[in-house]
Amino acid sequence: MAQPYANPTSPRRSMPFLTDGEIEVLYEKALVFCETKGFKIENGPMLRALESAGAQVDHDAEVAKFPRSLVEAALKTVPASFSLCALDPAHDLIFPHPADSFYVRTNTGATFYLDPGATALRRLTVADIQAWGRLGDQLEHIDICAFGTPSDVPQYAADIHGLNAILSNSSKHTWVQPYHENNVQHLIELAAAAVGGEAEFRDRCPISFIACSLTPYTFKPLDAEVILRAAEYGVPIQACSLPSEGGTSPVTPIGTAFVAGVEVLAMTVMAQVLKPGLPVVGTPLVFAMDMQTGRVGQSSPEALAGATAAVQFVKRALGLPAHTYAAGSDSPVFDQQVTIEATLQATLVAMAGADLLGAAGQFQTATALSPLQLIMDNEVMGLLKRLVKGSRVDDESLGWETILSVLHSDTFLMSEHTYTHCRDAWRTKLFTRESEETWKMRSGQNLGQRTTEIYEQLAATPKADLLDDAKLQAMSDVVQKAEQALA
Amino acid sequence: MGYEDIAESVISGDIDGIQAQVDRYLADGATANEIIEQGLLGGMAVVGKRFKEGDMFIPEVMRSARAMNDVMVMLEPLMMGQAVASAGKMVIGTVAGDLHNIGKDLLSMVLRSSGFQVIDLGVGVTAEAFLEAVLREKPDVLGLSALLTTTMPAMQQAVKLIRSDPAAASVKIIIGGAPVNAAFADEIGADAYAPDAGSALETMQELVSV
């Protein structure tokens, strides 16, 4: 097995959803799967690269099988630490997290938007992505500003317009979902323009790429193309697998976690064969199909069990940082169910030890965005970041001296220990813990109203000039060129 | 004898038992048509109703459909040109550039279990391939599925091509998939939209009866 992915100096308290023995079983079976069943990879250059690295390739069937030695060698070259860079270096994300915490990403690929106060969804536009980027930039617990699919641009270039909108409005790292193999190069050129050129891009890449399997066990031409280009330019890969329990993977959460894990493993092997040392984030995004209705969702206990197991498989058996859906909800409307499901999932996934918590600000299973939900998710993520720190037992955390020195029936309020630690507690900016009377006097606002107020303040903040005119012009040139080429 | 045991085998999805039952009826002189209409379709009608009410789950419905289809294959040569009563014929596919098939497959399953004949063209189907299939199969309804906003234009192209061919133009077109809605159906000249498989079944029944 690979070395478990963790910070050796301060092992974060994560709940063992799977035992070490179970992780071992999954890992052994993953090797058997890679060696005997293999993956369908619909991309000639990728198959040839794998073949020369020792994979057994059937070119007619486009199936590659990976011997144990190939898999193990690949897992050894995955970097133990790396950074996902941001336009503003202050927002660079270092893996493993130096404080043994996690990072948070906003939702990707949504096509609908719910304006604060509105009840009906509308289609997402470029202007929404711009506003989303500015909002995400101001929320302290949002670390990656991902974006939806704009409807008001030619759809063959929707990903390019989306990236353009986010890079010019957010100084944080973003990950990118290319929609077609022909778009990948344009996306790279666009991000390079935002940092001032190819050399700068290779040095401090402000994006990572989503590579995504066609579950089960298949990689379409786009998926392999993303990995090939990422390897060429040194773009970190987020290896995504989106199985649906009972639909495209076994109906059982563990079977699904396994399928997601082996697909992540396959992409890791592809990346390491092409460019040893390329950063890979293992990103299983687990759904469950409701066997009664056929709906596919992320919030059922079965989907959550699959997600927590997949996180631990990726992290502990494959030794990769793990990233999965943590926020979001299957609710079709923006109501309390969204908040409940998002918070439950975030809590479980954080406790499972995920390094990157995804999909903040969404409902309707990742298809609709709400800026109000993003603000609430930001708050919950802050709270969870506090929680995963855990507590270590030593005399200081115990307050041992104080415990012994405080008199019977006395309080701890005046002690030196309390004084020293009185500012340790996490402060909420959104929730209220006032008495009813105080609350009525001070504002009388409920959670929704308080969130809206924060939204209005943040939305009114003038746009910062993140990029100079030369960069903006270069980006606009890339967009134009891409549109012409792809039309 | 009322073929209740065959209907029961369809409902319980008894893939092994149903073959022997059908053989016995045939040996006793029953016609293929009687077995189909009274046994198989009778059973499937119950399955459809139970699925709608949430009493049967998808894998159970699929097993029932398989039990029925297995014996249908066996009975077809004995039909001697007589057509099986069908609720309607549909050609369905996911549009070009789009590989999402779960929703389309589910819809096909629900429609089949309610007596529709469904010809599934698969995923990534081009406008030309849809047109060809409509001309060849002459379905009552053409179903188009898209799960990506980026493939909605491909849906529009398919509708446009079919409407432009006089021999295909009159086919009823229904669309579905997460990013599309009734307004989009109107906009591109489709006849109907349905948000899920259950409502699609009702809409299909309306479309076919018009």
Ligand code: B12
């Ligand atoms: C599972 C899934 C996948 C699986 C698909 C597996 C498969 N074999 O189908 C995989 C992982 C392969 C995949 C790939 C991709 N996906 Co995808 N996927 C999903 C997901 C999570 C669920 C879709 C699903 O299966 N739903 C379950 C079924 C039962 O529901 P349904 O499809 O809506 O169908 C029902 C109704 O819509 C209706 N219906 C459907 N078709 C029809 C047709 C007719 C005629 C009628 C009447 C009704 C009807 O009835 C069905 C049954 O009730 C959605 C998110 C979501 N919430 O929808 C994203 C989603 C659709 N995918 C998305 C994306 C971006 C992609 C990829 C580009 C990612 C990538 N880089 O690979 C690729 C595209 C590949 C391609 N070229 O098609 C985005 C789309 C964004 C956009 N721009 O529109 C979504 C919204 C996720 C997100 N937020 O990013 N995906």
